[in-house]
Amino acid sequence: MKRIFGRKKGILSEGYLWIIMAGLIYGLGRLSRRNPQLLERLYPASVNRALIRLLSRVTGIIPISLGELFVYFNVLLGIVLLVLLVIKIFTGGFVGLAYKTVTYISLLYVVFMLVFGFNYNRASVRQYLSLERTNYGHEELYALNEMLIERANQLREAVSEDESGVFTIKESHQEIFTMAQEGFERFSAEYPVFSGEYGIAKGIIASEPLNYTGITGIFMPFTGEANVNTKGPDLLFPATVIHEMAHQRGIAYENEANYLAYAVSSYHENPSIRYSGTILALISSMNALYRDSRESYRMLYDTYSEGVKRDLAAYNVFYKAYEGEVHEKATKVNDNYLKSNGQTQGVKSYGEMVDLLLEQFIQKNEAIR
Structure with a gap:
């Protein structure tokens, strides 16, 4: 002092x-x-x-x-x-x-x-990925979701599950931190702007209390550390690690970091990491479809494999137990933080990663990898 x-x-x-x-x-x-x-x-x-x-x-x-x-x-x-x-x-x-x-x-x-x-x-991450900002309609969004569901169903067959039939990661948290680095190495071979050696991600000491806020990861600007909640479900854990590592690489906006979590995970050989990133993209894309057409949403939801349905249900049940006043206040604080830094839609902007997914899907006639 x-x-x-x-x-x-x-x-x-x-x-x-x-x-x-x-x-x-x-x-x-x-x-x-x-x-x-x-x-x-x-x-x-x-x-x-x-x-x-x-x-x-x-x-x-x-x-x-x-x-x-x-x-x-x-x-x-x-x-x-x-x-x-x-x-x-x-x-x-x-x-x-x-x-x-x-x-x-x-x-x-x-x-x-x-x-x-x-x-x-700074300018959008689009400039590094050769994507053009474009608005797409219902038909393209529906096709994107079909592709993501097909990929999620296929990857689900290659991953491990626990005694309840829910997706689980065999590797330790430390191993996932290291493997996430490898994902960025493969990704940066095609997109060199994301190359370079950074400090490895770290678990948050107070992970359990953090569940009450709904926060799964935090980038610490004053130390350059990618920090991840290690007491949450396995489903989005690898994607969250890569998301926070994207912030390390100067990607500030949540929607762009979410997109990179999907993109980088798609370059990884490990099916659990690929599955986690795909589910992150699928959740955002299906939420957008739900707002656009509930009928289309229900039709595509029925095509989820039983394993994917179990994983999503278990994820929702886990965080339901932590909902309350603390979660609401933390969301409001995060919302104000995002708006103060130019993210005018606040936490709603998390869904904007769908625009990047659509641009990749349509403009390059493919999904990442």
Whole structure:
């Protein structure tokens, strides 16, 4: 605490510089949201990815999530500062402590934007995949779902299941973390922009309590770590790992990270990883079809294999037990976070990965792999 808030030697000793820098970066963020080309000239995506890559490799040396510990530290620090600020209203020194608090928040904002925040203003992932933004109709959406169901049914026959007949992963979490890296290596052979060695994904210590929020993974911008809930169902676990690793590679938007989770998993040889990514894509695509035509949705749902139906039912039952006020508040916080970073549709934008799926399916006359 003293090193942070120290009078002469602390990192906040020249606090006004951090406050000014935060203001400048905020202004640049607003400008670059309307003009991504300006951002690329001032802070290229390649430079940002190199920074995250270096940061994640350094923090990756430590087996536990430093980002998670960083969150706990700042929550505790925030409580302490709030109490101290109230006390100093009556005892004196409020202005000085408030100034240092604002300085520290400015420092965090600057680091967040430099490591990750600016990626919300960059051009779409489409530019790396040679896809063109296009709107498609019911016929194309129906065909996409037919393809995904066929793939999911086929892959389901090649994976393991538990005594209840529900999909289970034979490999350990650590093995999946390593195998997910291999998926990106294969994917980046065709799309080099996603190449490079990053720190391996890590499990979240507080995974069980996190189930009450509905959060399955978190990218930690301050440490460059891809963190994953290890206490949830196996069904989407590999896809979640790849999703968080996509954030490591500078993909900020949830819909684009979801799409990459499907795309990268499709390049993997392991059927469990391929199945997980396909189910993630199928859930989003079928949800879009349900909104478009419930009759079409029901017709295609009947073509699910019994194994796929059991897996989806078990997944829903698992999270049903955790629903409640905490889940609703966490969803609202996440929604506000996404909107504050330009994702104007908030959590609803998770369904927008279907646009990318359709573009890949129609424009290249194929699904990934």
